[in-house]
Amino acid sequence: MAGGARDDRSVADKLFAIADAFQGGDELTLSEVAARAGLPLSTAHRLLAEWVEWGGLARGDDGRYRVGLKLWRLGVRQPTARRLRAIARPYLEDLLDATREHVHLAVRDGLGAIYLERLSGADAVPVISDVGSRLPLHATGVGLVLLAYSTPDVFDEVLAAGPRKYLPNTLTTEPELRARLAGIRATGLSTSVEALTRGAFSVAAPVRDATGAVVAAVSIIAHVERLAEPQFALGVRMAARGISAALGWRP
């Protein structure tokens, strides 16, 4: 239209698009933020100034922007993350001591698994899961557990979204996913080998709340050479049970 191509997003959507640019945790220049948010430079500049003035973002001496302490302070007030992390911490530390690999706690958020906690041994296999990251349900151990205990419409949405095959072992078809989820429900445990990370396997188990609903999942991710070691399955199961008990679950 006259005067230029006017973005039809609301001011709020533009502000949130800017925030989304920082989801990866990077420090970004003005141009990088504008590009990631799909905004003209001057619009990005003005809206970034608003974020900085509030404290949600900070701008360094080098001109680059980063997430500010205000967002950190708000984030730590998130009730689900706060409560689950606090309750789970001792169990996850025990599991770390027992395995010296990666230990995770995750919750479902739509079609993704959000990693609330990751504790890692010094020599753990390199993984892409990180605290705060969001990975697809179908391609992660915790995700498959969360999916196994969610409603059928979530399962349908995962299928409708066209699950991506990251590695040859990534499950993507309805029959193989159904079979796997049924197996998880039968055994209370998920074991995946090289579903998302080469050289790694994972074992995951559900965490229940006082009502018995599955509200999170615990997993370890370890070097695939250690697949036969029995303490992983036992440890994950025990940790998940402990956290569930602490949440009020009574089997």
Place this chain on the structure above:
Amino acid sequence: MAGGARDDRSVADKLFAIADAFQGGDELTLSEVAARAGLPLSTAHRLLAEWVEWGGLARGDDGRYRVGLKLWRLGVRQPTARRLRAIARPYLEDLLDATREHVHLAVRDGLGAIYLERLSGADAVPVISDVGSRLPLHATGVGLVLLAYSTPDVFDEVLAAGPRKYLPNTLTTEPELRARLAGIRATGLSTSVEALTRGAFSVAAPVRDATGAVVAAVSIIAHVERLAEPQFALGVRMAARGISAALGWRP
């Protein structure tokens, strides 16, 4: 003006005022958010819907709003908090083991101390500091340490802001603050008795980065009856030194 009293804040400011309403971590009704943000109901309703659509806030079945996982995920990407917390954790846990009281890590943010971490013993004295909370510099152990090593203009701003005397022992005048800060710089340690919390004393020490700049402070807060016990000062000093060394500081 015609049509009603129109708020002169920008859309961004109104959105951030809504976010500020959740700083305490509460779950709030629409009316509560509107009141805290100083917004008409219909404006608050619309803008809250934008926050919820993005995922920064969530609305429960009971209609109440809370901080959403999106903000938690962004918050954990905050580089300063993330790095300091990760590096400090083992030292703070050692300090907790040694003292069984409250252990804190805080950074300065303007005229406030932001608590990045708090680990607490089961019988620790009740305190108001909490992870994510922001308390005045002059009235906290960590705050006095952070103030002692900041620039003169910060000190002037604290005085100009009219520091509040929470308890009889809270330092508020320039002479007493100057003397205390000089003592901290001389000894590298801050000891406060009942400055903000009845029945409690605190010991705090500075954390330095590779350049020697003070970037955080560690403290314990304990029952005032234990004031004479020597392990508090030693432990805080050692923990702060350890964290500083891990940050690259070389004395």
Place this chain on the structure above:
DNA sequence: GGCCTGCTTCCACTCAGTGGAAGGATTGGC
């Protein structure tokens, strides 16, 4: 059933927000 409280939706009104362009600042190469 009526009243009270809180929430949702509507819409006439208005100025906040827009983004291209110009100019400034910084950096790197020659």
Place this chain on the structure above:
DNA sequence: GCCAATCCTTCCACTGAGTGGAAGCAGGCC
């Protein structure tokens, strides 16, 4: 040291996004 390239800052003519009071709806309580 100069010039070019790149990025950032600021301006402003233009326009439709955002506003909030009021009416209606929903739920709870007496």
